[in-house]
Amino acid sequence: MLRLDDLIDSVLFEGVQQEGVRMALEGSTELTYPAGEILIRQDAQGEALYLLRSGVVRVSRISLGGRMRVLGDLYAPAVLGETAALGSSARSATVTALEEVRTLVIYRDHLERVMTRYPKVLWNLAKLLADRVTQLNDELIAAGISTEASMAQSLSKLYLHRLEAQAAQPEMLPISVTDLSHRLSSSRETAHRLLKRLQVRGLVKILPNSVLILDHRGLEKLLYQLGEE
Template structure:
């Protein structure tokens, strides 16, 4: 895939003039990361954003007390690192390559120039950020209900991401119990118990490395029964 084609597929450059694409093509730098390699580091200065053109990255944040919390995964053609670029601040999270990742790096100065010249790019950026806020609001509601609702939100959200990214077998989520614990902030015992319940209801199937969704629609409305409780 050429850099111009990669830019066309990015949500940041949807329906923009060819001139804007060519301006971006002239200034982006291609970077490659191996699985497990750090792309961005929390609390470090942020001078550029990354347009993922292939692969998957995981976003995580270290909170007070040095507790890691996984915020989500980003599939190509996603964007990471734009928050620090916009706010002229330090990185708010760490981004790690889950698979081999190829990305186009766009520095702040070049990005600001493109935004000023092509308002459609700014509109796309606003749409991206609005979607993230909406997703965060839904997540806060689900996480505030119970573990089953939290898992349902995480699983179905990841499934939809994989569908949009054109991933083969999007229902087979690459999540271990430890991954889920970091994602929803629950104990291993709580996660295992709720997974057994959902599995017993025929909603999913689990292995040590994957969660396979069997009934996405039912998971979207999952809640704990009245006689169940979280730890």
């Protein structure tokens, strides 16, 4: 059963009058996806916005050359599919459940009515999109420096997302060398070599199918140092 609290703590409804949150709730549908199921498929027409209430999803994209790139993991609470929900554009990425996830779905026509009556929702959505652009710029800057900088940035971002989501042991990143190669658009050998270099520096520890962050501050410092070279 949907509750007001399922929406009121979302960044999308921050500062929105309770009547506006209730209006959004009335047009929401609750959907649950098991681990491995696709919530959003790249290039499909988008008609809804998803509020991730529990669980973790992975965002990935297939390039024009057919290569898969992992864009990142999102932890609840999070907003998914906001770009396509605002217009008629196709989905830009695929979103897959890494574990069972619970979502609230708000379709475009109802979302438009809510935003028309309560413009604060539109403002919050604009802030969310601005934050996503800033994150993308950070990733592009890191990619322009070196693959090692991209790895440091990717590991740091995942740690901060887990910390913000209050995940158990946020420093224990559930990510494999293969996952990292997909995030960096590099070979598995390159990803493993760079990860070993970070381990030698005492910044991380490589574990089976996971990476333990030993020194997050040092990881961020390394990123700045690489940018100055």
